Amino acid sequence: xxxxxxxxxxxxxxxxxxxxxxxxxxxxxxxxxxxxxxxxxxxxxxxxxxxxxxxxxxxxxxxxxxxxxxxxxxxxxxxxxxxxxxxxxxxxxxxxxxxxxxxxxxxxxxxxxxxxxxxxxxxxxxxxxxxxxxxxxxxxxxxxxxxxxxxxxxxxxxxxxxxxxxxxxxxxxxxxxxxxxxxxxxxxxxxxxxxxxxxxxxxxxxxxxxxxxxxxxxxxxxxxxxxxxxxxxxxxxxxxxxxxxxxxxxxxxxxxxxxxxxxxxxxxxxxxxxxxxxxxxxxxxxxxxxxxxxxxxxxxxxxxxxxxxxxxxxxxxxxxxxxxxxxxxxxxxxxxxxx
Amino acid sequence: xxxxxxxxxxxxxxxxxxxxxxxxxxxxxxxxxxxxxxxxxxxxxxxxxxxxxxxxxxxxxxxxxxxxxxxxxxxxxxxxxxxxxxxxxxxxxxxxxxxxxxxxxxxxxxxxxxxxxxxxxxxxxxxxxxxxxxxxxxxxxxxxxxxxxxxxxxxxxxxxxxxxxxxxxxxxxxxxxxxxxxxxxxxxxxxxxxxxxxxxxxxxxxxxxxxxxxxxxxxxxxxxxxxxxxxxxxxxxxxxxxxxxxxxxxxxxxxxxxxxxxxxxxxxxxxxxxxxxxxxxxxxxxxxx
Amino acid sequence: xxxxxxxxxxxxxxxxxxxxxxxxxxxxxxxxxxxxxxxxxxxxxxxxxxxxxxxxxxxxxxxxxxxxxxxxxxxxxxxxxxxxxxxxxxxxxxxxxxxxxxxxxxxxxxxxxxxxxxxxxxxxxxxxxxxxxxxxxxxxxxxxxxxxxxxxxxxxxxxxxxxxxxxxxxxxxxxxxxxxxxxxxxxxxxxxxxxxxxxxxxxxxxxxxxxxxxxxxxxxxxxxxxxxxxxxxxxxxxxxxxxxxxxxxxxxxxxxxxxxxxxxxxxxxxxxxxxxxxxx
Numbered sequence: 053x054x055x056x057x058x059x060x061x062x063x064x065x066x067x068x069x070x071x072x073x074x075x076x077x078x079x080x081x082x083x084x085x086x087x088x089x090x091x092x093x094x095x096x097x098x099x100x101x102x103x104x105x106x107x108x109x110x111x112x113x114x115x116x117x118x119x120x121x122x123x124x125x126x127x128x129x130x131x132x133x134x135x136x137x138x139x140x141x142x143x144x145x146x147x148x149x150x151x152x153x154x155x156x157x158x159x160x161x162x163x164x165x166x167x168x169x170x171x172x173x174x175x176x177x178x179x180x181x182x183x184x185x186x187x188x189x190x191x192x193x194x195x196x197x198x199x200x201x202x203x204x205x206x207x208x209x210x211x212x213x214x215x216x217x218x219x220x221x222x223x224x225x226x227x228x229x230x231x232x233x234x235x236x237x238x239x240x241x242x243x244x245x246x247x248x249x250x251x252x253x254x255x256x257x258x259x260x261x262x263x264x265x266x267x268x269x270x271x272x273x274x275x276x277x278x279x280x281x282x283x284x285x286x287x288x289x290x291x292x293x294x295x296x297x298x299x300x301x302x303x304x305x306x307x308x309x310x311x312x313x314x315x316x317x318x319x320x321x322x323x324x325x326x327x328x329x330x331x332x333x334x335x336x337x338x339x340x341x342x343x344x345x346x347x348x349x350x351x352x353x354x355x356x357x358x359x360x361x362x363x364x365x366x367x368x369x370x371x372x373x374x375x376x377x378x379x380x381x382x383x384x385x386x387x388x389x390x391x
Numbered sequence: 392x393x394x395x396x397x398x399x400x401x402x403x404x405x406x407x408x409x410x411x412x413x414x415x416x417x418x419x420x421x422x423x424x425x426x427x428x429x430x431x432x433x434x435x436x437x438x439x440x441x442x443x444x445x446x447x448x449x450x451x452x453x454x455x456x457x458x459x460x461x462x463x464x465x466x467x468x469x470x471x472x473x474x475x476x477x478x479x480x481x482x483x484x485x486x487x488x489x490x491x492x493x494x495x496x497x498x499x500x501x502x503x504x505x506x507x508x509x510x511x512x513x514x515x516x517x518x519x520x521x522x523x524x525x526x527x528x529x530x531x532x533x534x535x536x537x538x539x540x541x542x543x544x545x546x547x548x549x550x551x552x553x554x555x556x557x558x559x560x561x562x563x564x565x566x567x568x569x570x571x572x573x574x575x576x577x578x579x580x581x582x583x584x585x586x587x588x589x590x591x592x593x594x595x596x597x598x599x600x601x602x603x604x605x606x607x608x609x610x611x612x613x614x615x616x617x618x619x620x621x622x623x624x625x626x627x628x629x630x631x632x633x634x635x636x637x638x639x640x641x642x643x644x645x646x647x648x649x650x651x652x653x654x655x656x657x658x659x660x661x662x663x664x665x666x667x668x669x670x671x672x673x674x675x676x677x678x679x680x
Numbered sequence: 681x682x683x684x685x686x687x688x689x690x691x692x693x694x695x696x697x698x699x700x701x702x703x704x705x706x707x708x709x710x711x712x713x714x715x716x717x718x719x720x721x722x723x724x725x726x727x728x729x730x731x732x733x734x735x736x737x738x739x740x741x742x743x744x745x746x747x748x749x750x751x752x753x754x755x756x757x758x759x760x761x762x763x764x765x766x767x768x769x770x771x772x773x774x775x776x777x778x779x780x781x782x783x784x785x786x787x788x789x790x791x792x793x794x795x796x797x798x799x800x801x802x803x804x805x806x807x808x809x810x811x812x813x814x815x816x817x818x819x820x821x822x823x824x825x826x827x828x829x830x831x832x833x834x835x836x837x838x839x840x841x842x843x844x845x846x847x848x849x850x851x852x853x854x855x856x857x858x859x860x861x862x863x864x865x866x867x868x869x870x871x872x873x874x875x876x877x878x879x880x881x882x883x884x885x886x887x888x889x890x891x892x893x894x895x896x897x898x899x900x901x902x903x904x905x906x907x908x909x910x911x912x913x914x915x916x917x918x919x920x921x922x923x924x925x926x927x928x929x930x931x932x933x934x935x936x937x938x939x940x941x942x943x944x945x946x947x948x949x950x951x952x953x954x955x956x957x958x959x960x
Contacts, residue, residue, distance in 0.1 A: 124858060139874065414770050417862070418867070422763070423772070425762040426766050427778075433834060483702070487705070494698070494699060505710050505942070507945065511941040513915075514892065514912075515892075516938075519916075519919050520713035521713055524716050555709055555713070615789070616789025616790065616792070619894030623919065639792065655795050
């Protein structure tokens with residue numbers, strides 16, 4: 053299922069939640085909507101689902117206009133942030149709900165429903181738990197039930213709102229793998245919302261970064277990390293040292309810090325340097341090392357420039373010894389934006 | 392893929408609807424329609440009849456009906472007794488809520504259930520029971536008479552009835568707030584050197600302030616309108632122990648509908664005022680939570 | 681040596697004093713009236729009390745009271761569910777005004793509640809002539825009693841359900857609807873199971889008030905024995921005729937209703953600690 057979103061606008065009162073959003077999603081793609089809270093990412097997901105209707109613009113499913121079609125007519129599978137499981141129904145009843153509500157010849161036979169439920173329970177590795185109630189499950193198990201309930205209707209698109217938000221770190225990581233596996237097994241077009249950049253980069257084929265109701269950039273995880281097109285994306289995705297200064301003749305200067313800035317017009321500018329893009333260089337700018345802390349195979353160096361700018365460098369652990377006292381650094385790569 | 396696309400029902404739903412769809416959850420128009428219709432037919436339109444009926448009077452007639460000496464005496468009694476009763480409930484309501492939330496004692500469940508008795512007991516039953524108890528030869532009245540206290544068929548009787556009616560409002564408004572008031576603020580106060588009494592006076596009671604006011608206002612508002620439990624114990628002497636709602640009934644029995652409406656309008660005015668006060672207090676209280 | 685006292689604990693003497701004060705106060709205000717009703721009813725023994733209840737007028741009053749409640753409670757259940765669905769599951773301007781208006785009957789004196797229906801449907805009222813022409817009686821008849829009772833109990837169920845449904849949020853309904861469930865199916869299978877205890881709680885309080893309402897019903901009833909007398913009105917008539925045993929015997933019946941209500945309410949609160957925690 054390809055999905056096209058064309059100049060979608062949505063206001064809540066006078067607050068613009070979505071501002072002329074345009075986005076194309078390919079068939080079978082796993083897309084992340086990434087942004088801080090209030091960026092409009094959940095609203096966009098709900099507009100795609102048919103749980104919210106836009107003030108202007110169009111939503112197309114496979115070239116058909118579904119802008120004002122109901123969620124049921126769109127055949128979406130939606131996984132809610134707090135799962136929205138029906139507390140008074142067993143896990144099996146929850147999963148079967150979308151099949152049970154069908155009428156007439158669309159409704160599968162009892163045996164067929166049971167077979168589907170068992171198949172889905174197996175898919176999310178919850179065999180044998182069909183008779184439990186949601187309150188008897190752990191957070192991670194509830195999430196799996198919500199996922200299989202959404203898949204039961206064989207949706208044309210699977211939508212997930214902060215699917216791992218309510219889980220602790222270890223469960224989160226394993227469920228991420230799980231979602232990727234389920235997506236690859238079913239091939240269903242999948243869109244999920246998250247505020248966690250690591251999650252988005254780790255899981256998605258492509259990432260759409262939203263800020264204040266606008267899509268800042270869409271691209272593969274590598275693209276948005278390595279070639280950010282705006283200061284916001286650069287600051288939001290990955291770690292970065294931020295400097296405010298100016299560009300003159302292809303060189304960015306902020307205090308004692310000098311960075312390459314080819315193809316950037318002269319004038320005020322803001323620069324971002326990834327901590328792992330800083331290297332020792334005798335011709336570089338001076339940095340006083342304050343502290344080195346080791347994190348597994350990597351080490352993080354906290355330093356300060358001559359003009360008092362704090363700076364963070366990530367190096368492999370075997371290089372950490374070289375960072376003592378005064379060192380000189382240069383940047384392999386910097387992202388400089390006029391402003 | 393084509394089959395899948397065909398499965399998506401487009402049809403009229405896909406076109407822009409005449410009225411903008413507000414919500415994915417159906418039934419809004421129907422349920423709001425039913426709500427507004429019933430509300431208008433049962434509550435709003437009949438209530439407006441009071442104002443329209445009272446408007447049949449000239450201003451002089453209105454004043455004569457709504458602010459006659461007898462009516463003024465009735466308002467004084469009604470509002471005065473409701474105020475005193477709400478104040479007494481304000482004291483004992485806090486103590487009751489405190490005991491129910493903070494202490495364990497035998498029969499606590501029973502006491503807890505009993506607090507709601509005024510909600511469950513028909514007011515007329517409460518009225519005749521209280522009148523019997525507090526009349527000069529009643530169980531309690533018999534002990535009061537030798538002391539020279541007359542507790543029934545006078546304003547004291549009215550107040551007693553309104554204490555009965557208003558008690559649960561104060562207790563049930565304060566109780567949840569007291570329950571949510573976590574121990575740690577009291578522990579913090581104690582750890583900073585405050586004694587138990589000053590912790591209660593400076594930490595607990597101020598936190599209860601808004602809910603206490605709300606409970607007081609609810610009890611007062613209910614007391615002002617109360618009829619059933621009061622008339623049996625009030626004595627109903629004009630100028631002395633006649634409450635405002637009774638005055639409306641007396642006007643009705645004399646077929647003076649416009650006069651009845653005039654007095655009702657005054658009472659409704661006070662009710663709206665109380666409603667505003669209660670809403671304002673609750674809005675104020677929300678600032679703290 | 682006494683056990684050390686926690687910093688959040690009151691001294692034993694204060695505890696004892698407060699509990700004693702509370703018990704004495706509640707005893708005087710609540711327990712004694714309840715006891716007095718039964719004592720007065722049985723003053724001349726059980727038989728006269730039973731006779732008073734078996735009196736045809738008393739039985740007619742019981743029937744009318746039951747009929748009134750049987751109409752009022754379902755009416756308010758339907759209204760309450762409609763109002764709660766509209767208010768709690770949807771966003772629209774003027775919502776808080778609507779909630780205030782639904783609560784309005786709580787702040788109106790029962791006597792005024794009765795008066796308004798006399799003004800609308802009474803002989804001199806808006807529709808008086810029209811009703812007389814068609815031979816329909818509302819005031820001094822059963823329809824008036826039911827209307828007045830609906831008015832005074834109007835907010836009970838709605839205000840119990842609205843905050844409860846608001847707290848539940850809308851995602852379960854959205855989930856059901858997105859899987860193709862109809863609105864009605866969603867309402868019965870997804871929403872009502874989540875609010876059934878709150879609904880029951882509201883029904884309980886609504887029923888108690890409907891059966892016990894006095895002021896509003898007294899204005900519209902006309903006090904016609906055997907025809908338009910509810911139980912509380914019957915109590916009043918007997919009391920004013922100095923038939924104390926009769927009055928208190930019927931009153932005792934109403935006390936039993938109150939006690940049953942309180943027992944069920946307490947059971948509900950024990951079974952479902954969430955229900956009714958917002959008070960009334």
